[in-house]
Amino acid sequence: MPLDPLVILLAFGCGYVVSRAGLPPLTGYLLAGFVLSTQGYVSGPAIQAVADIGVTVLLFTIGLKLRVKSLLRPEVWAGASVHMLLTVALFSAGLMGLSAAGFAFFSGLGWPTALLIAFALSFSSTVFAVKILDESGRAGSLNGRTAIGVLIIQDIFAVLFLAFSTGKLPTAWALAVLAGLPPARWVFMRMLDRIGHGELQVLFGFFLAFVAGAWAFDVVGLKADLGALVMGMLLAPHPRAKDLAGALYSIKDFLLVGFFLEIGLAGLPDLATLNAALILILALPIKVILFFLIFTRFRLRARTSLVTAFNLADYSEFGLIVGGLAAANGWLSRDWLLALAIALSLSFVLASPLNRRADRLFEAWRKFLQRFETRELHPDEEPYQAGNWQVAVIGMGRVGTGAYDYFTDKFGPVVLGLDLSPETVDNHLAEGRQVLLADVTDPDFWRKLPRTRSPFKLMVLAAPALETQLHVLDRLKQRGFAGTVAAMAQYDDEVDILREAGVDTAFNIFAEAGAGLGSHICRETEDLGIESQLPDEG
Incomplete structure (x- = not known):
C-alpha cells in the first residue's frame, strides 16, 4: 500500500479526535x-517498514532507560514466569472447554493447538x-520498571519459542556476537562521549539500534x-544515554503510527470471527x-500491583507471530x-482508558484491594522517615537539581527532593542531597509522607510531564495545601x-534560561566593566 495522503490524513484526524476525548492518540x-x-487498503511494504523501524527504535530507547539488575528482582523474573504458566494453563483449559461445548469457531481444537x-x-x-508509560511519565x-521488566522476560520466552518452533537455532557465531558485546560497549561508550548533540547523535542512535x-x-x-x-x-549507564533517548523520542513516536495502523489494517471480521x-x-x-495477585x-502494594497489571492488560503483537507460524x-x-x-x-482500545483511570479505579476499590497486601512491604514501598522539610522539589532532573541547590543555599537543609x-x-544521595524515591502520581504517596515539625510551605513541580504536574496539583487541592506551588513548563x-x-x-524553562544565565554571570563575576546607562532612580 503506498503511503498516500489519505493514510496520513486519517491517522492525524483520528488521533486528534480521540486525544481531545482524553484517550491516547494510538487508539x-x-x-x-x-x-x-x-x-480496500491493506498493509504493504511502506507501512510495514515504518512499523518495523518504529518498534526497533522503541526497544532501543527502552534499553537506554533500563538497568540489568531490575530484571533480577523476584517480582519481575518470577512474576513473569508464574503468570505465563498459570495463564497458559487456564486459557488452554478454557479453549478446550469451548471446543467441547460445541462452539463452532473452537470446534476441533486439540490440546497442542489450545x-x-x-x-x-x-x-x-x-x-x-x-507508549502508555512514556505518555504518563511513569516509565x-x-x-x-516492573511492567517493562516483565515484558523483557516475556521477550526472552519469545526468543526461545521461535528458536525451537522453527528449528532454526542460533548459529555458532551467536557466541562470538555475545562475547563481543563487552568490548563493543567500551568502544560505543567512548564514541558517545564525542558524538555531539546534532544529527550525528541521532544517526549514531540508528546505527546502534539497527x-x-x-x-x-x-x-x-x-x-x-x-x-x-x-x-x-x-x-x-552512560551519562548521555538520556540525551540520546530524547533525541530519538519524536522520531520513535512518528514511526510507531505505522505499527498501530498496520494492526488496524488487519480488517473487519465476519460474525463468527468477531464472536x-x-x-x-x-x-x-x-x-x-x-x-x-502475583505482584501482591x-x-x-495494592495500588502498585493494580497499575502494573493495567499496564499489561492487553494482548501482544507476538500473538500474531505465533499465529502466523502455526498457520x-x-x-x-x-x-x-x-x-x-x-x-x-x-x-488496545480497552486498555487505553483503563490505564488513564487506574488511580480513580483504585480509589473506588481501595478497601477491597488492600486486603491482598502482605504485612511486610517491598523495600521501595516502605513509609518515609520524618524530616524537618519546608520545601519539596518534585522531579530531580537538571531543573529540579538546580532548584534544590538554590533553595538549600538560601534556606539550609529544609529542602526535600522527590524522584x-x-x-x-x-x-x-551520594552527593549529599536529601532525596526520596517516590511516585507522586500515587495517591498513597501523600499518605506515606510523614507529618513533619514544620509543614511544607513551597512545592516546586519540576517533573517534565504535564500530566504528572496536574495530578500533583489535584492531590494538593484535595489535601488543602495552603503553601505556594511553582511549576516549570x-x-x-x-x-x-x-x-x-x-x-x-509557572514559567517556561527555556524562556527563563537566559535570565538565569545573566544572573549567574553577574554572581560569578565581580566586575564586568560595563557602564550602566539606566537613569538614576528618584
Whole structure:
C-alpha cells in the first residue's frame, strides 16, 4: 500500500479526535487502520517498514532507560514466569472447554493447538505498555520498571519459542556476537562521549539500534528486536544515554503510527470471527487478576500491583507471530489469525482508558484491594522517615537539581527532593542531597509522607510531564495545601494550563534560561566593566 495522503490524513484526524476525548492518540491510529481497511487498503511494504523501524527504535530507547539488575528482582523474573504458566494453563483449559461445548469457531481444537493459542495470548504488548508509560511519565516508577521488566522476560520466552518452533537455532557465531558485546560497549561508550548533540547523535542512535543491535543479532539467528533492546541496555549507564533517548523520542513516536495502523489494517471480521475475538477479550480480566495477585505476593502494594497489571492488560503483537507460524505449519486455520488480530486491537482500545483511570479505579476499590497486601512491604514501598522539610522539589532532573541547590543555599537543609528513578535518587544521595524515591502520581504517596515539625510551605513541580504536574496539583487541592506551588513548563501553552489549574507561579524553562544565565554571570563575576546607562532612580 503506498503511503498516500489519505493514510496520513486519517491517522492525524483520528488521533486528534480521540486525544481531545482524553484517550491516547494510538487508539485513533488503530481506528484509522480499521477505516482504511473498509476502503480496500491493506498493509504493504511502506507501512510495514515504518512499523518495523518504529518498534526497533522503541526497544532501543527502552534499553537506554533500563538497568540489568531490575530484571533480577523476584517480582519481575518470577512474576513473569508464574503468570505465563498459570495463564497458559487456564486459557488452554478454557479453549478446550469451548471446543467441547460445541462452539463452532473452537470446534476441533486439540490440546497442542489450545496450548499454542494460550501461549500466544499470555504475552502483553511491549509497544503499547511503553507508549502508555512514556505518555504518563511513569516509565521510571516502580510500576513502570516492573511492567517493562516483565515484558523483557516475556521477550526472552519469545526468543526461545521461535528458536525451537522453527528449528532454526542460533548459529555458532551467536557466541562470538555475545562475547563481543563487552568490548563493543567500551568502544560505543567512548564514541558517545564525542558524538555531539546534532544529527550525528541521532544517526549514531540508528546505527546502534539497527546495525550493532538488530542486524548483528538477526544475522546469527537471534531475535532482531532483542538485539536493539540489549544494545540500549549496554549503554544505559552512560551519562548521555538520556540525551540520546530524547533525541530519538519524536522520531520513535512518528514511526510507531505505522505499527498501530498496520494492526488496524488487519480488517473487519465476519460474525463468527468477531464472536471468537470477543470471547478472547472476555478472558482478558483473567490476565489482569493474575498479575495483581502475583505482584501482591511479591510484597508490592495494592495500588502498585493494580497499575502494573493495567499496564499489561492487553494482548501482544507476538500473538500474531505465533499465529502466523502455526498457520504456515498447518497447526491453525487462517481465520484464527484475524481473530487474534481483532482481539489484539480491541485489547488496545480497552486498555487505553483503563490505564488513564487506574488511580480513580483504585480509589473506588481501595478497601477491597488492600486486603491482598502482605504485612511486610517491598523495600521501595516502605513509609518515609520524618524530616524537618519546608520545601519539596518534585522531579530531580537538571531543573529540579538546580532548584534544590538554590533553595538549600538560601534556606539550609529544609529542602526535600522527590524522584521516581532509583538511579537518580542514589546519585543525589551520594552527593549529599536529601532525596526520596517516590511516585507522586500515587495517591498513597501523600499518605506515606510523614507529618513533619514544620509543614511544607513551597512545592516546586519540576517533573517534565504535564500530566504528572496536574495530578500533583489535584492531590494538593484535595489535601488543602495552603503553601505556594511553582511549576516549570516546556511550552508556553503549558504555562497557561498550569496557571488555570491553580499554580501560584509557572514559567517556561527555556524562556527563563537566559535570565538565569545573566544572573549567574553577574554572581560569578565581580566586575564586568560595563557602564550602566539606566537613569538614576528618584
